[in-house]
Structures are given as structure tokens and as C-alpha cells.
Amino acid sequence: MSHVAALAAQLRATQTRPWTLMEVCGGQTHAIVRWGIDQLLPEGLRLIHGPGCPVCVTPATVLDQAQALARRPEVILCSYGDMLRVPGSAPGEDLLGVRAAGGDVRLLTSPLQALALARREPHRQVVFLAVGFETTAPATALLALQAEALGLGNLSLLVAHVRVPPAMAAILREPGNQVQGFLAAGHVGSVMGLAELQPLARDHGVPVVMTGFAPEELMAGLLRCVAMLEAGTAGVANAYPSVVREQGNPGARALLERVFRVVDQPWRGLGVIAAGGLALRPELAWLDARQRFALEAYCGTPAAVEDPCAGEQCSEGPCAEAQCIAGRILQGRALPSDCPAFGGRCTPEHPLGAPMVSSEGACAAYHRYRADKAQARPAMAPGGGG
Known part of the structure; x- marks a missing residue:
């Protein structure tokens, strides 16, 4: 290095x-x-x-x-x-x-x-x-x-x-x-x-x-x-x-x-x-x-x-009720660590949004290498999605 x-x-x-x-x-x-x-x-x-x-x-x-x-x-x-x-x-x-x-x-x-x-x-x-x-x-x-x-x-x-x-x-x-x-x-x-x-x-x-x-x-x-x-x-x-x-x-x-x-x-x-x-x-x-x-x-x-992640947050689909911010993450407007459900309700084993699924998704990468920092935040507010 x-x-x-x-x-x-x-x-x-x-x-x-x-x-x-x-x-x-x-x-x-x-x-x-x-x-x-x-x-x-x-x-x-x-x-x-x-x-x-x-x-x-x-x-x-x-x-x-x-x-x-x-x-x-x-x-x-x-x-x-x-x-x-x-x-x-x-x-x-x-x-x-x-x-x-x-x-x-x-x-x-x-x-x-x-x-x-x-x-x-x-x-x-x-x-x-x-x-x-x-x-x-x-x-x-x-x-x-x-x-x-x-x-x-x-x-x-x-x-x-x-x-x-x-x-x-x-x-x-x-x-x-x-x-x-x-x-x-x-x-x-x-x-x-x-x-x-x-x-x-x-x-x-x-x-x-x-x-x-x-x-x-x-x-x-x-x-x-x-x-x-x-x-x-x-x-x-x-x-x-x-x-x-x-x-x-x-x-x-x-x-x-x-x-x-x-x-x-x-x-x-x-x-x-x-x-x-x-x-x-x-x-x-x-x-x-x-x-x-x-x-x-x-x-x-x-x-x-009418795709569920086409806006700043999902309006329908499996991550909708959690006010998923996957759309904003895919647009580069937010980081995975900004999501209140990151590392909690949204994990690679139980993804709420598509960026937590693939190893190349930003949420999955953050979960693998930065989850400890995200989990050190205050208790998660309701909502969010990977």
C-alpha cells in the first residue's frame, strides 16, 4: 500500500x-x-x-x-x-x-x-x-x-x-x-x-x-x-x-x-x-x-x-413499509450508513432493498466492511432499507 x-x-x-x-x-x-x-x-x-x-x-x-x-x-x-x-x-x-x-x-x-x-x-x-x-x-x-x-x-x-x-x-x-x-x-x-x-x-x-x-x-x-x-x-x-x-x-x-x-x-x-x-x-x-x-x-x-425504487424512496414492494432509501443510494444521493435499517432490519441475509443483495451493491459492501461503525450509532429509528 x-x-x-x-x-x-x-x-x-x-x-x-x-x-x-x-x-x-x-x-x-x-x-x-x-x-x-x-x-x-x-x-x-x-x-x-x-x-x-x-x-x-x-x-x-x-x-x-x-x-x-x-x-x-x-x-x-x-x-x-x-x-x-x-x-x-x-x-x-x-x-x-x-x-x-x-x-x-x-x-x-x-x-x-x-x-x-x-x-x-x-x-x-x-x-x-x-x-x-x-x-x-x-x-x-x-x-x-x-x-x-x-x-x-x-x-x-x-x-x-x-x-x-x-x-x-x-x-x-x-x-x-x-x-x-x-x-x-x-x-x-x-x-x-x-x-x-x-x-x-x-x-x-x-x-x-x-x-x-x-x-x-x-x-x-x-x-x-x-x-x-x-x-x-x-x-x-x-x-x-x-x-x-x-x-x-x-x-x-x-x-x-x-x-x-x-x-x-x-x-x-x-x-x-x-x-x-x-x-x-x-x-x-x-x-x-x-x-x-x-x-x-x-x-x-x-x-x-412504475418501478418501486424509481423515486427517492420506494413507494411499494418489500422495502416500502420501511421507507426504503435504496433509490437514493442508487442515485448517489445517500450512503448506506444513512439508512436507519442498515445492519438491523436490512442485512445481506434479509435484504430490504436491491443494493444489499449483490456483493457489488453499496449496501452489501458497507455491511461487510463498515457495519461495526454503523451499528455504533444510536438506536435505529423506524424505517429504512438497504
Whole structure:
């Protein structure tokens, strides 16, 4: 950590004014809290956590659809492990509960496992709940193309992939926004490169620095971003050149282009974001679980706007009665430690809000590494949620 200390000293020497930065990657949030990077910052430099956890921002409407499918006897519903515990819009309802009640819900570590499952179970309908940023979307795209090549009629996709730059733009457009610079997600940059971030930096006049995940990489990104702010420079900088290239990964980007189209999409905690997600192209609509099972429309519909974490606090759903502040946390307007239920009624074992579910969620990271400090506060007032 000596290199981190040296970078922190450089940061103190560089900063002359107060600045507020946001990291938009849940993995970076986890590392920042784990290593106490935010506690090494000089006075006046504030780091807030953005909606960087794809599990956390998956809308309740999608979880409701996944639960409905998992209850059907002919369906095998597959997804990544964290998705099983994300609450939908009904109190206490999640995929883990559906499985406990007899639904066939299975955990996968790779989308291609769904392909093998569909081939082994030709008389069942296999549905893959596909979530994640641009980082995991290429693997879903590969699954779609292989299913097409094999002509698998019993495999479909419930797609909820989201795009990071539009969410960053939405945060900057919010009234009262305080973000003056971004640490961008290095894993997304490894796929998409830097080009998509250039209009964001230009149109909003902010520095955006592509940053890694190790303590020294995060501190180097912070130093680069502060230096740009002090110089009055807006633009995109790459402080993670060992992984991120200007053009990203052309092969992965080609997969995305071939399989998906850009759509307006709701994010949990932020509402509908223009161009904020991906949907299957029309020629692959036969793979769309919403079409195959005649599910309620999702992207760009009024129903999609009514997400329980789309405001400053939940208005319905499992965390509603506790006046959950998950929406404010996902927007970067509050810290998990601000929540009265944090570490009490809301824990990773019994989450009230989505940011407490995934290990990359801000609430889960704070609970793991800072819960002792939160629990040292006065007795919790009624309400709150992770």
C-alpha cells in the first residue's frame, strides 16, 4: 500500500478546491470500501457511489416476469446467483422463494450453460434471465447466436442488459446533481472502449477517467480526475491502459451489434433512461421470452416506469413499509450508513432493498466492511432499507 500512500500524497498536493466525484462500477465501490480508499482522500474531495451494480438496477418488473415464468411447470428459469434474492414488486417475493415453493430455478455461472441445459431437457422450456452491463452482454449475444445455429426451440432469453454511459448522462441531468467528474468502469471500457464516453464528457463538460479496481489503480484514477478538474479540462482519460484500449474489444462489440438493438429502459432507482438498455433485434425475436410467453410489455411502456425504487424512496414492494432509501443510494444521493435499517432490519441475509443483495451493491459492501461503525450509532429509528 506504499504506492497508494504516495498517490494519496500527490492527490493532496494537487487538489486546491472541493470536488465531488462518482465511481459508477459496483466492483470499484466494493474495492473502495474494502480498502478504505475514500478514507484516504484529502478534505474537500468527496467520492459518492453510483448505480454500478447491474443486479441492483434490474427493475422489479423484470423480476416479476422471471418469477411468473419460474412458477410455470414447463419452465426452467436460469440466471446468476445474486438474481435469486433480488426483490420484485410484491412484498417478500423473490426467485429463491419461488424455488422453495417448487419452481425450477437454477444458478448458472455462464450463459452457455443454459444452452447445454436446453439440449439435455428438450421437453422443457429453458429461460435465461440475462442481466448485466456491456461486460456480460457479449456472452448473452454468443448464447443467442449459438441457439440460432442449433435451432433450439426450447431456449429463450429474458433480457435486461443495461448500458452505462446513458445512466451517467441521466445522473448529470438530474436537478441538484453534484457530480463533477466520473471514475468510469474499467471492465465496461475493456469491451466498449472510450468512444461512447466522449460525447458525455463534451456535452456536460466533465472529466471521465477510465479506472481499474486495485487500490493503486483507483487512487491513480482519482488523481487523474482531480488534475483534470483543477486544470479545467473536460474529456476522457484512460488510467487503465493495461486493460482498456481506445477501440475496446472489436469482436465483442460486433457480437453486441449483431444481436442487440439499443432501447429506452428502466433502471431500478433511476426510472426509464433513454437508450439505457439492450433488446434483441427483430430477427431474433423468436428468442425473446416476453414474446414466447406473451408477457406484459416491458421497454418504454407506462408499466415500466412504475418501478418501486424509481423515486427517492420506494413507494411499494418489500422495502416500502420501511421507507426504503435504496433509490437514493442508487442515485448517489445517500450512503448506506444513512439508512436507519442498515445492519438491523436490512442485512445481506434479509435484504430490504436491491443494493444489499449483490456483493457489488453499496449496501452489501458497507455491511461487510463498515457495519461495526454503523451499528455504533444510536438506536435505529423506524424505517429504512438497504
